[in-house]
Amino acid sequence: MSTGRGSPSDYDWEDGAGRQGPEAPAPSPSSPMGAVAPFSLPAHDAASPPRTPSDLGDEAPFGGPTFTDEPPPPPPEEGRREGRLPAWAILAMVAVQGAAAVAIVALVLGTARTLLADDEAVPSAAPSSAPATRAPASQEEERTREPGTVTDADGREVDDGTGGYDDPATIGEHTVTWNVWTGGTLSVTPHTVDLDATLPAAGGEDLLQDGYHLVLVDYEVRYDGTGHLAPAEELWLTGESDRTYFPDVGEGIVPDPMKRITPLGDGQSARFHSAFLVPETELETFRLGVETFSGEVLYFATG
Numbered sequence: 001m002s003t004g005r006g007s008p009s010d011y012d013w014e015d016g017a018g019r020q021g022p023e024a025p026a027p028s029p030s031s032p033m034g035a036v037a038p039f040s041l042p043a044h045d046a047a048s049p050p051r052t053p054s055d056l057g058d059e060a061p062f063g064g065p066t067f068t069d070e071p072p073p074p075p076p077e078e079g080r081r082e083g084r085l086p087a088w089a090i091l092a093m094v095a096v097q098g099a100a101a102v103a104i105v106a107l108v109l110g111t112a113r114t115l116l117a118d119d120e121a122v123p124s125a126a127p128s129s130a131p132a133t134r135a136p137a138s139q140e141e142e143r144t145r146e147p148g149t150v151t152d153a154d155g156r157e158v159d160d161g162t163g164g165y166d167d168p169a170t171i172g173e174h175t176v177t178w179n180v181w182t183g184g185t186l187s188v189t190p191h192t193v194d195l196d197a198t199l200p201a202a203g204g205e206d207l208l209q210d211g212y213h214l215v216l217v218d219y220e221v222r223y224d225g226t227g228h229l230a231p232a233e234e235l236w237l238t239g240e241s242d243r244t245y246f247p248d249v250g251e252g253i254v255p256d257p258m259k260r261i262t263p264l265g266d267g268q269s270a271r272f273h274s275a276f277l278v279p280e281t282e283l284e285t286f287r288l289g290v291e292t293f294s295g296e297v298l299y300f301a302t303g
Helices: 087-118 137-142
Strands: 149-151 175-179 185-197 212-224 235-240 245-247 268-279 287-292 298-301
Touching: 175 287, 185 287, 212 235, 235 268, 245 268
Parallel strands: none
Antiparallel strands: 149 175, 175 185, 185 212, 212 268, 235 245, 235 287, 287 298
8 A cells, every 4th residue: 555645644733834844755565664654743732832941940951961050069078087196196195205305304413413412522420339340441531530548457558559550459468448429438458369269159069161260359348437338339349450351240149249238337347259250361460450439440469
């Protein structure tokens, strides 16, 4: 069946307002599209006026994307930047730096104080109890040393140098005397010395290490003056050889050490023992040294 030129019966050209153009040729029955009806435009209401761009509103013409004047949404909040230290770490760093600064200042001040203290003289003071060894040379130079007096068995003063290190006094014959802080005098007389003694509590057995000797000395001390005076607070007893000093080790070894003597009144005296542990190689030059806190040392020979 063939179709002639002309308008389809169901096509509305809007009152003939459209542009008239040549009609499309009818499809051939032999064409693949011969069985398909030609396309048609949707119906349009002739009474409605044509639409303008302002009538589209938010709808974009021709199916295009919609654009508005609203500002774009704010970007999401940025996360914590990598490498940024937390507040507690910053505070810890500040605290560490502050502590280091304080330590440096303290070190500088301590060093300065030490340097200044070395230039100041350290005053000496009388000890509360008599030490068993001779005072160091530095302490001896800081205080005034008063010479003592040596008397013989008849009470006569000996002024020929007896009592010095090179000319020691004789045990059992001489007495040494010093003035003391009370205004009185303190006298010491060694009566006997045993250069090869045994421990009093050992029952006569020799418990000493080979090459050593225990030296026991029997002393008498007398005080003359006002008030009372404890010998242990004023007297220093030592042993001395050409090479070294030896302390009195009588306390704990002998039953009557000097520290057990109670304070003496005017004219009172007491007996006590002292002990020295001396190597055999030092025994030949060993001598006894007796001194007071402010008095010069006087010596007694032991051989």
